[in-house]
Each structure stands twice: as structure tokens, then as C-alpha cells.
Amino acid sequence: MSTYDEIEIEDMTFHPELELFTYPCPCGDRFEILLADMLDGENIAVCPSCSLMIDVIFEPEDLEEFTAMAGTDSMQVGITA
């Protein structure tokens, strides 16, 4: 299996309310991987709109801060209109 790219977890966006990491795909959609799947050892994020996939680079301990954030409604980064 060939993946499109290797992306470090710090480069991805975490959505606490969905417990989901995303990263832009060259097709315009976003690669997705669930925190729960990563806790189970999964490291491939897939794009729902095309066949491309990325390897997510992380260590198990990297997930601790995101596990603590999971389920909250706040954005990872504050947004001001």
C-alpha cells in the first residue's frame, strides 16, 4: 500500500467534538482519522472523497493531551470573527 504523504500529528487539526484529526487533501477534502482508531494503533488517515491516504506520525504518548480534550465543544484554536 502506497500512501501520499507522511504527516506528523502536530501538523494535523484536532476536532475535540468529533474526536477526529484532519489534514487537507490535494483533492480539496480532508484526510480523517479518529482518535479512538489511533489509540488502537491505526496510523492511516483516509480521504472520504478520493483514494489518497496519509501516514500519521505519532507516538502513543502524543495522544494523551488529545484524549483529555476529547468530547469538549471548544475548537483547538480560538476563532474570532
Added chain:
Amino acid sequence: MYSTPTYTGPARLKKIVCGGNHTILVRDDGVCFGCGDNANGQLLDPSTYDGDDDDNILKGWHALNGVDNPFADIVCGWEFTVMVDHQNNVFSRGVGLKGELGLGDDLLQSNTFRKVIGLEIARKAEVKLASSFQNCAVLVNEKDVNGEYTSIVYGWGSNIKCQLFKPRVSKSVTKPVIIHSIKTRDYNKTIDYVCMGKDFMLFVNKEGRITGTRGSIPKTFHWEEDWIDEKDLIVRCMWSSIHILQKRATPEGYDKITSYGYGGFGQIFDMQGKLAHNMKVKDFNIGSEHGILVLDDDNKVACWGWGEHGNCGPPIAAEGTTSTSARTSTTRGEPASMINDAWPLNTVMPGFPTGCEVRVFGGCANTWVLVQ
């Protein structure tokens, strides 16, 4: 595979710029029209329009400004738009969690154009914008009273791969910083444009020479060894690769493209260097992971690279295909589309009459052909 809408109006179309999911038509009188994703106000303030359009998606072309408020230049990033007016004020809108708006730490989203912080550019200066993915660059060329030229490139946005500067003291840069500058008495040595991939950028001067790079450039690209003496280059970047067009580079006078970087889906032009292309290129542009050419023979439009969404035209006939790309499969175990890679060059449109001006533009898995 493609549609052919016709535009008629009081001014010619100058260019088409594409973000992650939004697109802008730029007229040469500075009036712009946008369509696509507007979830973060990257095109228009959602509170200012109504009708059938979904709040988040502008279907059809919407005027972004009027003839009384022309834009001098405009570019798009993933979910943001940056514009410069004729007074050389630079503005941005949309969203950028890595600081792509250049509006400071506290303003990462805006439904309206807001002036980028700290850029005070003389009105007489030449200003050019560049953007890709999570970065923006503003090139400012000025001549002082002593006849000396200054080129300054300001940049902001993601610095995860040191695409702005080293060391990486910050992953996000939310205000413009000077990332490259030169002083010269030779106008031809001033910077002409900034070319940006996803994690890197290159500076090209008015002689067509590469004069510097930033960020995570492809490992095989050694510009100071291989390209320092070359001029008249036309450089374009996909998200993950660099492509250099040399006019009349072969002994027979044909043009040549040399590529560096990721080529898993046919993005590297003639990866094995074994094909004789005998091509003369009229226009050359790049999408996220595909390339587009207008060729001299009858204004033919041809593409190469990743074409899963039809952006490189219909599937290539198997005969003559020398694809070196890796085939992938989806997580569902289905075979990936055979149009994932378009290599060798795939003819998208067979040609246009002599006298037509044919120009090409690319976005995220989409291709635009402008015929005037």
C-alpha cells in the same frame, strides 16, 4: 468531464486563482468573481448575500468587488484569500489557524477583508502576491533615489517546515516577517516571483534564475549545484514537487521540463527521462498535484500527474503508457481508479484555432482552460 461556460463582459479575464475549495476569476480591470466554499467568509461576507445559495457554498459566480474598487492582485490559500489594492494595501479574509491571514494571534478568521498587520508598502512599489496551502508571501520591489533596487519578500502562515525561516522558533507566524531580501543595481537581479509548494518556496528573479529556497524542498533538488547558472527558467510548484520549464532546451529547439519531489502519482515529468516529447510550450501551470500545458501544436491542452477527479482528462489509453507510479487501493479494498495518474502527457483538449489565446490554471484536483 468539463464544462464550457462563456464569459462576455467589458474586460478580459486575466487569471483564475484557486484555493482549497474556492475559485476566483480575475478581470484585467481588477474586478473579481468568486465561487465555491465560503464557509469562513473567504469570498464574501455570508451576511451580505441571499438567494438560493447555501450559506457555505457560493454556486455560480459572485462579484467580489466593483469597478470603483478594483483589486491589483489576489491569491487564494487553502481557506483564505489575500488581496492587494492599487494603493498597495494588503488585505486578507477567510480562516487560517496557522496564521495565514497575517492579522495577528487574535484574529484567525474574518468574513471581510482586513488589512494585514504591519505591511506599509510605498504606493510606487511593485507588489506581487503568492500563496499556497498555509502560507502567503508578498513580494515588494522598489527603486530608491540612488538607483538601487530592493526586493523584499514578506511571509506569514505555517512555519512547521521552516518554510518562512530557520530556526523554527514558532510553528505559526501570524504577522508578516521579512523572509528574503536583496539589494542590487541590476533590475534583472530583482525577484520576479515567489513559487510555493505545500512546505517550501522558491524565489525566481527577473532573469529567470532561482535565487533561493525556504522550507522542506525535495531532497533531490540541489539548486545551488544544478541550477545556479541557468536562467530563463519558468518554475512552478505542485504541493509536493518542483517543475522547471526551459524553453528551447534540446538541441532540436524543443522545450524541456525537469521535475523534483514526490512522484507517486505521475507528478514527475518524464521520471525516467527516456521519452522524447518534442514539445513547445505556450503556457505552463500547476494544480495541487497535477500539471497543465498548452502546447504549440494547435493550442493543445495536456495534463500530467494525479488525475483521480478527472482533472487530467479522461483515462489514458494503455498503449504507450510508461507509468512508474504506485497503484493504491482504498481502505475498502477496492482497486483505485486507473486515472489516478496521468503519465505520459494526457491530451485534455485537442486544440483551438490559431489566434486564440489559451491559458491554463490549476487548483485542488481541478483544471481551468481560459480561451480568449
